[in-house]
Amino acid sequence: MSIKSEEISALIKQQLEGYQDELNVEETGTVTYVGDGIARAHGLDNALAGELLEFSNGVYGMVQNLESNDVGIVILGNYDDIREGDTVKRTGRIMEVPVGEALIGRVVNTLGQPIDGKGEIKTDHTRPVERKAPGVMERQSVSEPLQTGIKAIDSLVPIGRGQRELIIGDRKTGKTSLAIDTILNQKNQNIICIYVAIGQKESTVRTQVDTLEKFGAMDYTIVLSAGPSEPAPMLYLAPYAGAAMGEEFMFNGKHVLIVYDDLSKQADAYRELSLILRRPPGREAYPGDIFYTHSRLLERAAKLNDKLGAGSMTALPFVETKAGDIAAYIPTNVISITDGQIFLDSDLFYSGTRPAIDAGSSVSRVGGDAQIKAMKRVAGTLRLDLASYRELESFAQFGSDLDDATKAKLARGSRTVEVLKQPLHKPLAVEHQVLILYALTHGFLDKIAIDDILRFQDELIEYIDGSHDDLLDVIRKTGDLPDTDKMDAAIQEFADQFQPTKVEDASASK
Amino acid sequence: MSLDKMTIAKRYSKALFDLAVEKNQLEPVYEDLQQIKQVFSEVSDLDQILDDVRLTDEQKSTIIVDLKKDATVYVKNLIQMVYDYGRISNMVDIVDQFTVLYNAYNHITYAELSTAVEIDSDQKKRLADGFAKRIGAQKVIINSRLDPSIIGGAVLKSNGLVYDGSISSKMAKIKQMLLK
Numbered sequence: 241m242s243i244k245s246e247e248i249s250a251l252i253k254q255q256l257e258g259y260q261d262e263l264n265v266e267e268t269g270t271v272t273y274v275g276d277g278i279a280r281a282h283g284l285d286n287a288l289a290g291e292l293l294e295f296s297n298g299v300y301g302m303v304q305n306l307e308s309n310d311v312g313i314v315i316l317g318n319y320d321d322i323r324e325g326d327t328v329k330r331t332g333r334i335m336e337v338p339v340g341e342a343l344i345g346r347v348v349n350t351l352g353q354p355i356d357g358k359g360e361i362k363t364d365h366t367r368p369v370e371r372k373a374p375g376v377m378e379r380q381s382v383s384e385p386l387q388t389g390i391k392a393i394d395s396l397v398p399i400g401r402g403q404r405e406l407i408i409g410d411r412k413t414g415k416t417s418l419a420i421d422t423i424l425n426q427k428n429q430n431i432i433c434i435y436v437a438i439g440q441k442e443s444t445v446r447t448q449v450d451t452l453e454k455f456g457a458m459d460y461t462i463v464l465s466a467g468p469s470e471p472a473p474m475l476y477l478a479p480y481a482g483a484a485m486g487e488e489f490m491f492n493g494k495h496v497l498i499v500y501d502d503l504s505k506q507a508d509a510y511r512e513l514s515l516i517l518r519r520p521p522g523r524e525a526y527p528g529d530i531f532y533t534h535s536r537l538l539e540r541a542a543k544l545n546d547k548l549g550a551g552s553m554t555a556l557p558f559v560e561t562k563a564g565d566i567a568a569y570i571p572t573n574v575i576s577i578t579d580g581q582i583f584l585d586s587d588l589f590y591s592g593t594r595p596a597i598d599a600g601s602s603v604s605r606v607g608g609d610a611q612i613k614a615m616k617r618v619a620g621t622l623r624l625d626l627a628s629y630r631e632l633e634s635f636a637q638f639g640s641d642l643d644d645a646t647k648a649k650l651a652r653g654s655r656t657v658e659v660l661k662q663p664l665h666k667p668l669a670v671e672h673q674v675l676i677l678y679a680l681t682h683g684f685l686d687k688i689a690i691d692d693i694l695r696f697q698d699e700l701i702e703y704i705d706g707s708h709d710d711l712l713d714v715i716r717k718t719g720d721l722p723d724t725d726k727m728d729a730a731i732q733e734f735a736d737q738f739q740p741t742k743v744e745d746a747s748a749s750k
Numbered sequence: 751m752s753l754d755k756m757t758i759a760k761r762y763s764k765a766l767f768d769l770a771v772e773k774n775q776l777e778p779v780y781e782d783l784q785q786i787k788q789v790f791s792e793v794s795d796l797d798q799i800l801d802d803v804r805l806t807d808e809q810k811s812t813i814i815v816d817l818k819k820d821a822t823v824y825v826k827n828l829i830q831m832v833y834d835y836g837r838i839s840n841m842v843d844i845v846d847q848f849t850v851l852y853n854a855y856n857h858i859t860y861a862e863l864s865t866a867v868e869i870d871s872d873q874k875k876r877l878a879d880g881f882a883k884r885i886g887a888q889k890v891i892i893n894s895r896l897d898p899s900i901i902g903g904a905v906l907k908s909n910g911l912v913y914d915g916s917i918s919s920k921m922a923k924i925k926q927m928l929l930k
Contacts, residue, residue, distance in 0.1 A: 252928060255927060255928055256924065256927075256928075258927065259923070259924055259927060263913060263914070263915050264912075264913070264914035264915070264919055264920075264923075265911060265912070265913050265914070266911070266912045266914065267910060267911055267912075268907075268910055268911070268912050269910060282756075283910040284910065285910060308756075308757065308760075309754065309756040309757060309760075310756075327912075329912070
């Protein structure tokens with residue numbers, strides 16, 4: 241290929257036409273302190289809180305503290321070659337991130353720059369990172385369900401579109417898996433997912449991205465990662481950047497699911513930079529406005545009214561507890577902000593109940609309105625059943641003689657627990673969930689051995705899918721249960737031909 | 751938390767300045783303070799000597815007495831007070847801050863001018879007048895220096911503002927535009 245100098249010079253000429261010769265007036269300050277991701281600068285008398293500043297090496301910073309003699313700046317990038325005495329100038333802009341369709345399927349950092357090596361993100365839309373949440377009149381109450389595909393959640397703690405549901409639990413209790421499974425289940429649901437990884441190991445994020453790619457979920461997902469090796473300001477700002485990306489879709493009438501994994505690490509990052517900025521420490525050394533950092537973030541999740549396009553943003557914030565202590569500072573804060581919480585219990589997890597959702601301490605304050613009717617009818621008594629089972633279970637351990645009613649209750653309870661178990665990356669469609677829960681609450685499972693229940697479920701779904709799809713179609717279309725006689729007949733038909741697993745020791749089947 | 755030197759300097763200088771204005775003593779006080787600053791810069795470790803705990807109070811007082819010998823009464827009092835309160839190491843900052851107040855009061859602006867080539871006093875004066883008009887100051891004092899790296903034009907720094915009319919920054923701007 242030959243270079244056509246004429247064409248090139250014509251192009252350059254065109255670009256140069258836009259150049260305007262004007263006197264460049266800039267307001268500058270002098271750096272007096274640099275360290276640990278923050279800087280202080282003398283001067284900059286007119287700088288505004290939250291304004292972007294540019295250091296002489298091209299790195300940007302954000303004004304955090306306005307003090308009588310200097311300003312405290314968080315540095316958004318490499319601060320190694322910023323020196324005392326360097327100049328820093330005002331830009332008059334606030335921090336913005338690129339937003340729009342082009343980001344879908346990409347892995348980006350807090351600044352919206354791609355980190356997946358797939359080239360430039362072509363979008364000219366940006367949104368401010370910090371934005372006031374939609375007000376009272378811009379919202380409407382949550383009415384549509386967000387199907388997580390996880391039986392224990394969709395039946396016991398249903399989540400609606402626009403809700404904020406906290407997922408809380410110790411380390412290694414399956415919090416992230418819950419989020420990934422929820423994202424996997426949004427396939428073909430017309431929901432855009434944003435997974436914000438805050439301070440998660442880069443290798444873990446890589447694994448999650450691989451999982452999402454494997455199940456084809458990256459087609460509707462944005463992954464925003466602020467790794468542990470990045471400066472604290474990037475971790476602190478990551479969820480706001482993610483929320484800005486979500487808002488773009490929400491205000492265009494789309495539905496968004498955003499996962500903040502996790503906010504305790506964001507709180508730690510904010511504590512770090514607040515302490516270095518010399519803000520006074522409060523409880524557990526968190527700064528005084530730690531509640532506000534989380535409340536203003538989660539308030540941005542909303543269900544907009546019809547006039548604004550009825551878009552929604554559902555937030556699933558995570559908080560990690562230490563030794564199951566949900567009464568610590570950050571957990572109580574976030575619990576009080578969100579519309580409910582899903583509590584993952586490590587004892588349950590290690591005893592094999594996975595997802596390890598503790599039905600007793602998990603609630604959803606608004607999701608019930610969003611549940612489909614069929615689910616409401618089959619799952620209505622589930623919570624009570626489970627609670628009374630847990631109560632009886634402890635009695636039964638004394639091994640005394642039990643009457644038949646109690647025995648039946650125990651049998652039902654242990655089967656309920658079994659039904660709510662679910663393997664990794666196997667989300668179930670809502671009609672299938674209704675089907676198995678219907679079978680449970682109508683006593684079809686009472687005669688099945690505990691170990692056979694998950695197999696029974698899989699084969700039942702397969703069978704009904706194959707020969708009675710019309711029943712499932714009713715659930716899909718109307719959201720209500722089909723004729724119970726037909727349901728009963730179909731399930732009975734299957735139960736009759738179900739082959740229990742042959743066990744040598746007959747006592748193994750309780 | 752101990753006060754930083756900026757806060758200290760602002761407080762002392764504000765008090766002295768208000769007093770000087772009230773008593774119509776601004777000019778002599780200003781002159782005296784410039785002299786003191788001169789002394790501090792000539793005897794480079796004077797502030798450290800006056801802060802040194804190894805010296806007795808008497809030894810230090812003799813220096814203080816010398817220092818305030820010919821000063822006006824307000825400057826005398828200032829030196830004694832600053833010394834008594836253990837703030838003598840902030841003396842230069844106080845003088846600097848006083849100068850800022852003095853300049854603001856008299857509408858004097860200092861500017862630092864960088865040019866690529868030497869400019870004559872006529873050019874300098876025209877520049878100063880133009881700048882004074884622009885920012886509404888009565889008098890602009892320009893300190894000029896040579897900086898060949900800006901290639902051409904001029905860069906004026908004043909009060910935390912940079913007026914950049916240099917060739918090098920214009921070229922950087924064009925470069926940025928072409929790279930976009």
